[in-house]
Amino acid sequence: xxxxxxxxxxxxxxxxxxxxxxxxxxxxxxxxxxxxxxxxxxxxxxxxxxxxxxxxxxxxxxxxxxxxxxxxxxxxxxxxxxxxxxxxxxxxxxxxxxxxxxxxxxxxxxxxxxxxxxx
Numbered sequence: 001x002x003x004x005x006x007x008x009x010x011x012x013x014x015x016x017x018x019x020x021x022x023x024x025x026x027x028x029x030x031x032x033x034x035x036x037x038x039x040x041x042x043x044x045x046x047x048x049x050x051x052x053x054x055x056x057x058x059x060x061x062x063x064x065x066x067x068x069x070x071x072x073x074x075x076x077x078x079x080x081x082x083x084x085x086x087x088x089x090x091x092x093x094x095x096x097x098x099x100x101x102x103x104x105x106x107x108x109x110x111x112x113x114x115x116x117x118x119x
Contacts, residue, residue, distance in 0.1 A: 031093035033109075036060070058117065064110040067092070071106060074099035 030038070037060060039045035047059040067088050074085050075098065085099050092109060094102040 032091050033060075033093070061110070061113060061117070064106065064113060068103065068106050068110060071099045071103045075103060 036045060036047075040047055040060075050057045050059050050062045070080055070083060071085070071088060073080065085102075088094070088106075089096075089102060092106060094105050096102045096105070
């Protein structure tokens, strides 16, 4: 079984450090999360397959849920191995000084992502 935290960390490092924030033709700055979604649409990035039981789960939805969980735990004062608050904050373009301030923003991103998928 593959450790998903390692996969998430690897994907995060790849996207954040190897794919800097780009400005598109419309002068919209894209976060690394949005860049990853675009790259998957274009076929230049392949996401790992995630399944719960026998059912396949959308990778970006899974990633958002894991990071929301991580931020809630960080907001309670605990730390995680392999990922920091700053990394999550930069990856999604969150604004705030603490994890507690960023949880609602990340939940809003998740809600927008769900509506985009039509779930």
